[in-house]
Amino acid sequence: IVEKTGRGVVCLISNYSWLDGLSFTGMREKYLEAFDRIWIDCLNGDKYRTGKLTPEGKPDPSIFSTEWNPEGIQVGTAISLLARRGGPMCPPTEGAHAGAPLPVRFRHLWGKTKRQQLLDTAVQDGKTLYEELTPPLALGLPFIPAQVARGYISWPLLPDLFPNSSPGVNTSRDLDLVAIDLPVLENRLKAYFDKDLDDRDVKAITPSLMTASRRYDPIATRRHLLDRGVVSGYFVKYCYRPFDGRHVYWHPETKLLDEKREDLFAAVREGELFLTSRQRAERHWEGTPFYVTRHLADRHLTRPGCNCFALGTYPPQAQQRELAHEAENKRSGVANLSQSARSYLRALGIDNPDADLETAALIWMHALAIGYSPAYLVENADGIRQDWPRIPLPDSKELLLASAELGKQMAALLDTETPFDVGARHGVPLQKIALASRVGGGSLTDEDLAVTAGWGHAGKGGITMPGKGKIVERDYTAQERAAVAALYERRFLPQENPAVTDRRYSLGDRTLDVYLNDVAYWSNIPIRVWEYTIGGYQVIKKWLSYREEKLLGRALSKEEVRYVQEMARRIAAILLLEPALDANYRSIKEHAYTWTA
Numbered sequence: 068i069v070e071k072t073g074r075g076v077v078c079l080i081s082n083y084s085w086l087d088g089l090s091f092t093g094m095r096e097k098y099l100e101a102f103d104r105i106w107i108d109c110l111n112g113d114k115y116r117t118g119k120l121t122p123e124g125k126p127d128p129s130i131f132s133t134e135w136n137p138e139g140i141q142v143g144t145a146i147s148l149l150a151r152r153g154g155p156m157c158p159p160t161e162g163a164h165a166g167a168p169l170p171v172r173f174r175h176l177w178g179k180t181k182r183q184q185l186l187d188t189a190v191q192d193g194k195t196l197y198e199e200l201t202p203p204l205a206l207g208l209p210f211i212p213a214q215v216a217r218g219y220i221s222w223p224l225l226p227d228l229f230p231n232s233s234p235g236v237n238t239s240r241d242l243d244l245v246a247i248d249l250p251v252l253e254n255r256l257k258a259y260f261d262k263d264l265d266d267r268d269v270k271a272i273t274p275s276l277m278t279a280s281r282r283y284d285p286i287a288t289r290r291h292l293l294d295r296g297v298v299s300g301y302f303v304k305y306c307y308r309p310f311d312g313r314h315v316y317w318h319p320e321t322k323l324l325d326e327k328r329e330d331l332f333a334a335v336r337e338g339e340l341f342l343t344s345r346q347r348a349e350r351h352w353e354g355t356p357f358y359v360t361r362h363l364a365d366r367h368l369t370r371p372g373c374n375c376f377a378l379g380t381y382p383p384q385a386q387q388r389e390l391a392h393e394a395e396n397k398r399s400g401v402a403n404l405s406q407s408a409r410s411y412l413r414a415l416g417i418d419n420p421d422a423d424l425e426t427a428a429l430i431w432m433h434a435l436a437i438g439y440s441p442a443y444l445v446e447n448a449d450g451i452r453q454d455w456p457r458i459p460l461p462d463s464k465e466l467l468l469a470s471a472e473l474g475k476q477m478a479a480l481l482d483t484e485t486p487f488d489v490g491a492r493h494g495v496p497l498q499k500i501a502l503a504s505r506v507g508g509g510s511l512t513d514e515d516l517a518v519t520a521g522w523g524h525a526g527k528g529g530i531t532m533p534g535k536g537k538i539v540e541r542d543y544t545a546q547e548r549a550a551v552a553a554l555y556e557r558r559f560l561p562q563e564n565p566a567v568t569d570r571r572y573s574l575g576d577r578t579l580d581v582y583l584n585d586v587a588y589w590s591n592i593p594i595r596v597w598e599y600t601i602g603g604y605q606v607i608k609k610w611l612s613y614r615e616e617k618l619l620g621r622a623l624s625k626e627e628v629r630y631v632q633e634m635a636r637r638i639a640a641i642l643l644l645e646p647a648l649d650a651n652y653r654s655i656k657e658h659a660y661t662w663t664a
Contacts, residue, residue: 074151074152075150075151076148076149076150076151077102077148078146078147078148078149079147079149080144080147081144081145082142082145083113083143083144083211084142086109086145086211087207087209087213087449087453089207089347092207095208095209095210098149098210099171099202099208101149102149102150103150103151103170104149104150104172105147105148105149105170105210106147106148106149106172106173107146107173107174108176108185109173109174109175109211110129110130110143110144111127111175111177112128112129112132112143112144112181113141113142114141115141116143117143121177122177125178126179127177128179129141129142129144130181130182130185131144170200171199171200171202171210172193172194172197172200173197173198173210173211173212198212205220206220206450206453207454209449211449213450214445214446214447214449214450215446215448216446218656218659219446220450220457221661221662222457222458222459222662223458223662224454224455224457225344225434225456225457226455227405227407227662228404228407229342229376229403229404229405229408230403230404230405231380232377233330233374233375233377234326234328234366234372234373234375235328235331235343235364235365235366235367235372236305236315236317236324236332236365236366237325237365238325239324240275240276240324241275242275243255243259243273243274243276244276244315244316245305245307245313245314245315247313247314248314249302249314252302252316256273257297258273259272259273259276259289259297260293262293269289276289276323283325284322291321292318292320292321299318299319300323301316301317302314303362304362304363305362305363305364306362306363307368308365308368308604308609309601309604309606309609310606310607310634310637311610312362312483317332317363331363331375332363334375334379334380338361339377339378340478340482341359341377341378342359342376342431342434343360343364343369343373343374343375343376344356344357344358344455344456345369345370345372345374346372346374346455347371347452347453347454348371348451348452348603352448353600353602353603354600354602354603355438355444355602357369357434357435357601358373358481358601358602359435360482361484362484368602369601369602369603373602376403376431377403378402378403378428378431379403379427380402401421402420402426403431404420404430407662407663411460411660411662412430415464416464428471429468430460430467430471431474432470432475432477433458433461433467433470433474434458435477436470436471436473436477436648436652437655439641439645439648440645440648441648441649442649442653443649443652459655459659459660460655460659461655461659461660466654469651470655473647473648477641477644477648480640480641481637487636487637496551496554497550497554497636497639497640499550500550500591500592500632500635500636501581501589501591501596501632501634502590502591503587504590506588511587511625511628513622513625515583515586516583516587516623516625516627517616517621518583518584518611518614519584519585520536520583520585521534521615522536522608522611522612522614523612523614524615524618531613531618532612533608534612534615536581536582537582538580538581538582539580539588541577541578541580542577543577543578543591551573551574551593554643555573573642574594574595574596574642575595575598576594578594579591579592579597581597583623589628589632592607592635593639595642596635596638596639596642599641599642606634606638607634607638610634614627
């Protein structure tokens with residue numbers, strides 16, 4: 068109708084993901100060009116984005132719910148009315164034309180009565196009930212109100228600051244190339260490279276390595292690699308998920324690894340530290356998209372596509388070096404900073420970021436501090452979900468140094484290779500979190516440590532599916548509550564700052580006992596520690612799902628039980644940093660540098 072007559076009305080009843088999904092930007096741009104007015108009735112009811120809950124936490128079934136199927140369909144829906152009067156088409160712009168009406172009118176309908184609300188308001192002026200929007204081009208022209216702070220669009224994207232990055236490794240064969248236990252991985256590859264075993268025998272041991280795909284010929288690959296031997300590759304530490312370190316067999320030739328990322332591997336062998344993030348989120352809320360590691364990172368470390376931003380870049384000969392560090396605080400390469408980022412540092416009186424590690428890391432550590440601020444994540448949720456995170460830069464050296472110092476503390480908590488000294492910062496109170504305990508009291512033995520509570524099970528294609536497990540939610544004991552109160556007094560923020568006593572920043576009003584099995588459990592994991600999410604993964608629960616005895620093939624070791632304690636305490640320390648992180652973000656937002664790149 069629109070193409071042939073230049074006028075007309077189109078009504079769409081559809082999944083509402085196209086309203087702000089990044090892959091639909093071109094479609095929305097066409098609609099803005101073709102239509103004079105667009106009305107959106109967003110009916111919500113989405114299982115994935117909102118959990119079928121209203122903003123107030125009440126039930127929000129889909130518009131297609133019935134008394135026989137109360138929840139209706141799983142995805143959220145919207146009714147879109149698009150009208151064109153005729154005349155010249157106008158392309159989308161960053162702002163509305165002076166005096167011109169805004170092109171999109173939008174409203175939310177929530178709850179169990181949304182169908183009746185829709186009927187009751189079917190006849191109306193088309194304006195009073197709606198919010199008028201001018202979709203910002205920098206956020207992908209969303210047809211839904213975008214939640215970003217004032218000034219967010221003017222802040223630099225991560226790649227504007229750190230031009231060199233690499234996606235994480237994508238093995239496409241995790242089942243056989245990645246393992247929690249190094250000896251298990253070594254035995255698999257020993258069999259793969261055994262010339263006395265034929266391909267059928269090898270497939271029984273390493274099925275994914277002998278299964279063909281569009282880009283992978285298993286027979287030709289094995290023939291090519293057999294003469295080179297297992298020593299032609301590398302067994303290296305692998306950051307598989309947040310706080311979940313494993314081992315991977317990395318080989319520089321063939322498609323044994325689907326995407327090897329040679330540049331990333333070279334930087335790892337130089338001992339680099341990486342800030343990881345991703346360009347867009349898979350779900351509406353995934354926690355922070357940032358993480359820190361010094362190991363080779365998996366592409367799904369923070370889903371759906373983890374990218375690694377190293378502190379430095381290196382000349383080609385660095386790829387040939389063995390894993391070795393230069394003299395402390397010296398660099399063999401240059402800081403991974405764009406020319407615009409270097410100009411910013413010069414404006415603050417910092418002239419040579421390549422001189423030493425601490426100077427090179429200033430903006431990098433600052434970005435990490437911003438990325439873990441809950442206020443930043445909530446205020447800019449829609450912007451972070453659509454593209455690379457944007458980072459506000461402070462307009463003074465003092466603010467940058469203070470923010471970078473917070474980032475260093477965060478990096479130390481996230482980097483599991485950095486020793487975590489409970490007593491140095493928090494003393495005894497933090498030691499009350501995640502105590503390894505036995506039902507009825509007494510000490511745990513090696514026989515008590517198998518994970519059988521149902522935290523994970525094998526899914527199709529060897530994928531691990533999470534389970535419900537066993538947790539017991541309860542009140543803190545008097546001793547635990549006293550320890551939590553003591554932790555509040557030991558915050559990283561100075562005592563005189565009023566945010567210290569703000570109880571919105573807490574470990575949670577309730578705590579949990581998290582069970583390995585019917586006998587062993589970790590006592591007192593505060594509820595916010597348990598629920599803590601990085602890159603879409605509930606950290607502790609995700610770690611446990613891979614260690615169910617049927618999947619792991621063994622019980623946990625005592626070291627692994629202690630590792631869960633340390634993981635919970637690191638997360639608690641991160642939560643205790645949140646007042647300082649939020650105060651830092653708000654201060655920088657108020658004193659933001661004008662980015663002119």
